[in-house]
Amino acid sequence: MDLDKRMVSPKVISFNRTSEQWVNRVARGWDATLSRLHLGGRKGPYDDYAYEFEGGANDGLRSKHYDKSLRLLWKAEEHAPWSSFRDASSDEKALMSQALRSLTEEEKAQRKRIGSAEFRAFLNEQYTLEQKQAIVKILSAIGHGEAYAWMVSAEVLNHVQSTGARAAVTMQVFEEAKHFVVLRELMHAFEVEIPPLSGWEYLLLEQAYKARGVDQLFGMNVLIEGIALSLFGMMAEMPGLEVLHLFHLDESRHTALPVNYLKDFPLSDWQKRNPVARMNRIRLVLPAVGLIGYMEEALGEIGIDALDFGGSVIRKISYLSHRAGFLSEGDSRSLVEGLNKALNLYANTTRDGHVERDYTQAEATVGDRALAVEHEIFAA
Secondary structure, three states: OOOOOOOOOHHHHHHHHHHHHHHHHHHHHHHHHHHHOOOOOOOOOEEOOOOEEOOOOOHHHHHHHHHHHHHHOOOHHHHOOOOOOOOOOHHHHHHHHHHHHHOOHHHHHHHHHHOOHHHHHHHHHHOOHHHHHHHHHHHHHHHHHHHHHHHHHHHHOOOOOOHHHHHHHHHHHHHHHHHHHHHHHHHHHOOOOOOOOOHHHHHHHHHHHHOOOOHHHHHHHHHHHHHHHHHHHHHOOOOOOOOHHHHHHHHHHHHHHHHHHHHHOOOOHHHHHOHHHHHHHHHHHHHHHHHHHHOHHHHHHOOOOHHHHHHHHHHHHHHHHHHHOOOOHHHHHHHHHHHHHHHHHHHHHHOOOOOOOOHHHOOOOOOHHHHHHHHHHHOO
């Protein structure tokens, strides 16, 4: 694909790689020591080097239960017309079964081929090896994040009140599972090595998982899902990645969940003003700043300015944080201003002739479809 590659200084690349490796060794080593001493350590039972949960893929069990459940998922509107549910479209009721019945055996075989070998060939036609490696590096940051989102959302289920809230979080658990297994297969289709968690991602995800109570909603649904929303909105128009539009739509609901939930069950004044809680929330954001620098090389390979992307993410995260009540208006403004200064300091240090600018006014999401989805969230 003819992408307008952004050049990044080799010194900057070297610095970002070295600092990430140092953070990775320290973070993992510290958690390993705590674990050996039975004092905590890494919480997530997830093997990011194998890109699997502990215990392996176990695809046979997934096929018998997860895949089958998707095929047999029933709609309340169809089976309980007296209820208030309106959860089935005419397409969902009829289109798929009619279409599959109408296929010949040859057409069914062709459909299977398009889903595997031909898709890989298509990706090879569209992208260079370097571009494929960059795309997988970017997507892996969210792929590993989906594993943690799956674990965190399952834990959050025990903290929310009301049947409606539990139903909403239950669907998020379901969708995170779907995201993890589908995104994993998409990345395998690129046929390049999938990297493990970087040090910055490791800190970010473990901190979110270890957060307590409703603060897990901040760490996961606001911060991490906010990054995912921006990445999917940025990449869904690229050839072969159109499925990310569906991920993006799911993430829009996930990022809106804390705002909607906390309208009915707002944080107490103490939860909002507690200085320790406020600092913990800001602390959760800090590894994301290191991640922006670490991703600069890969983002540059596909023509994206990492600092524009970072500024866009910071603006959206700040907006969601304030709307949900996790950060006061003053804290939210200070976070945006402080992180924008950090991005400009990084640019001053690494880019010749840098002129001070407000990176938080950048928009990383592209395409009318994705922008329309995000308009419903950020224009409210």
